[in-house]
Structures are given as structure tokens and as C-alpha cells.
């Protein structure tokens with residue numbers, strides 16, 4: 186079970202409760218920023234989990250190919266990945282796709298090949 190604490194929010198809400206009316210706008214902006222920060226952190230954690238999962242699956246696919254006597258790498262599939270990333274994200278998408286493909290080849294730090 187994951188326990189999430191919202192201490193920064195609670196502290197901010199207490200501050201808003203106690204604030205004079207003319208300070209409310211800037212306090213509410215700070216609250217928006219805290220909420221956005223929390224969402225960004227949450228998205229980053231999801232991205233990391235997805236990258237880990239992708240590495241695991243692509244390594245398994247590579248090992249299966251080797252087990253079947255095929256090359257570990259399939260350039261055709263890699264080009265398809267890069268084209269899809271480019272279509273969605275442009276040139277930086279290609280860089281991101283290459284990074285993901287490379288992580289699949291090298292494995293994650295501390296986990297061996």
C-alpha cells in the first residue's frame with residue numbers, strides 16, 4: 186500500500202485560512218504551483234516505471250530472438266519505433282526513441298545486462 190502525504194498542501198491551506206484577504210491571490214498561486222509540482226513528480230514516476238517496463242520487455246524479446254537463432258537486434262522494428270516517435274514528437278522524439286532503444290540494449294544501471 187502506498188501512503189501519500191499532503192503535508193505541503195495542508196500547511197498551505199492553513200496559511201490561506203489565516204491570511205488577510207489581500208494576500209489570498211498570491212497564496213492561491215503558490216497552491217496551484219504545489220499542485221502542479223506534485224502532478225509533475227507523479228508523471229515522472231510513471232515515466233520511469235514505463236521505461237523500466239519497456240527495458241524489461243525489450244530485453245526479453247532480444248533474448249527470445251537469440252534463443253531462436255536470430256540476431257538480437259531488428260533494425261526494421263527499430264526504424265518503426267523511431268518513425269512513430271518522430272511522428273508524435275518531432276526530432277526530439279527521434280532522440281527519445283534512440284535513448285529507449287539504447288537502454289534496452291545496455292540494460293538499466295545496477296541490473297547487469
Ligand SMILES: O=C(O)C(=O)C[C@]1(C(=O)O)C=C[C@@H](O)C=C1
Nearest residue numbers: 243246258259262263266286289
Ligand atoms: O520490437 C522488438 O522486437 C524489440 O525487441 C524492441 C526494440 C525496441 O527497443 O523498440 C528492441 C530491439 C530491437 O532491435 C528492435 C526494437
